Amino acid sequence: MTFNEGADLDTSQVRSGGSSRTGVAIGGGAGGIILLIIGLLLGVNPFEQGGTSSAFDPSQIQQAGTSELDLSQCKTGADANRDDVCRVVGTVNSVQDYWREALPADANRQYRDAYTVIYSGQTQSACGTASNAVGPFYCPTDEQVYIDASFFDDLTSRYGADGGALAQMYVVAHEYGHHVQNILGVLQYAQQDRQGATSGAVRVELMADCLAGVWANHASTTEDADGTTLIQPLTEADIESALSAAAAVGDDRIQESTTGRVNPESWTHGSSEQRQRWFMTGYESGNLNSCDTLSAQQL
Numbered sequence: 065m066t067f068n069e070g071a072d073l074d075t076s077q078v079r080s081g082g083s084s085r086t087g088v089a090i091g092g093g094a095g096g097i098i099l100l101i102i103g104l105l106l107g108v109n110p111f112e113q114g115g116t117s118s119a120f121d122p123s124q125i126q127q128a129g130t131s132e133l134d135l136s137q138c139k140t141g142a143d144a145n146r147d148d149v150c151r152v153v154g155t156v157n158s159v160q161d162y163w164r165e166a167l168p169a170d171a172n173r174q175y176r177d178a179y180t181v182i183y184s185g186q187t188q189s190a191c192g193t194a195s196n197a198v199g200p201f202y203c204p205t206d207e208q209v210y211i212d213a214s215f216f217d218d219l220t221s222r223y224g225a226d227g228g229a230l231a232q233m234y235v236v237a238h239e240y241g242h243h244v245q246n247i248l249g250v251l252q253y254a255q256q257d258r259q260g261a262t263s264g265a266v267r268v269e270l271m272a273d274c275l276a277g278v279w280a281n282h283a284s285t286t287e288d289a290d291g292t293t294l295i296q297p298l299t300e301a302d303i304e305s306a307l308s309a310a311a312a313v314g315d316d317r318i319q320e321s322t323t324g325r326v327n328p329e330s331w332t333h334g335s336s337e338q339r340q341r342w343f344m345t346g347y348e349s350g351n352l353n354s355c356d357t358l359s360a361q362q363l
């Protein structure tokens with residue numbers, strides 16, 4: 065168990081999205097697998113760059129979710145311990161509680177709250193259509209995180225992360241790392257230099273892993289507005305779970321499993337070893353200033 069059972073969850077930071085078209089047949093064949101990987105690799109903006117807002121219809125953002133996305137079920141930490149969707153709610157609460165305090169203190173920047181849209185099937189973002197073929201991402205245009213409710217099954221069954229809670233929470237914290245980068249004004253380095261072992265994209269992604277680690281360091285001491293801590297002290301097993309997820313989405317591991325060879329020239333997120341190491345850099349330091357991957361000589 066990770067969440068304190070009696071702590072209150074705040075569902076106002078999360079929206080339930082999605083359409084009833086959950087039967088979209090994606091993910092069966094090789095094409096589906098490639099789409100899924102592209103989405104997961106491009107955690108900043110999986111769609112065409114430039115994010116034209118003309119394709120954006122805000123009226124589609126908040127469609128009624130299916131019953132599995134009923135956020136009213138997510139009331140306490142006990143709910144976050146038993147249910148994936150409620151665990152996203154609790155993680156978003158904790159991550160935002162942390163950055164609201166830390167960003168002004170450590171970087172002299174004001175934090176802006178960002179919604180997470182949890183959806184089933186597909187939903188619209190300002191960056192294009194989000195679907196279960198894409199994987200979790202942060203859209204800088206509308207400043208929202210998009211997570212398909214079925215992704216966490218994929219994280220374990222397709223990518224091989226262990227089933228621990230912190231594996232899932234790392235993914236959420238990584239996406240909020242991109243929101244922090246957006247506030248800091250460094251997110252654009254990913255789009256200026258999109259692939260390669262030392263590219264801007266890889267540096268931005270490894271920084272997001274590091275920022276997830278920074279939050280993890282403070283997770284059990286971060287208080288909500290009522291002075292309640294949501295998360296219990298992390299165990300070694302928790303950290304192992306986060307590291308298993310970081311390794312699972314490493315470029316080298318994904319390339320190896322899909323094409324049988326590793327090609328650093330097309331990396332966008334960094335290797336499994338790099339993703340684990342930068343998560344641990346943030347976790348051990350607990351300070352975002354340790355996450356300067358943009359000027360790091362050694363990635």
Ligand SMILES: [Zn+2]
Pocket residue numbers: 106107108238239242269272
């Ligand atoms: Zn990312």
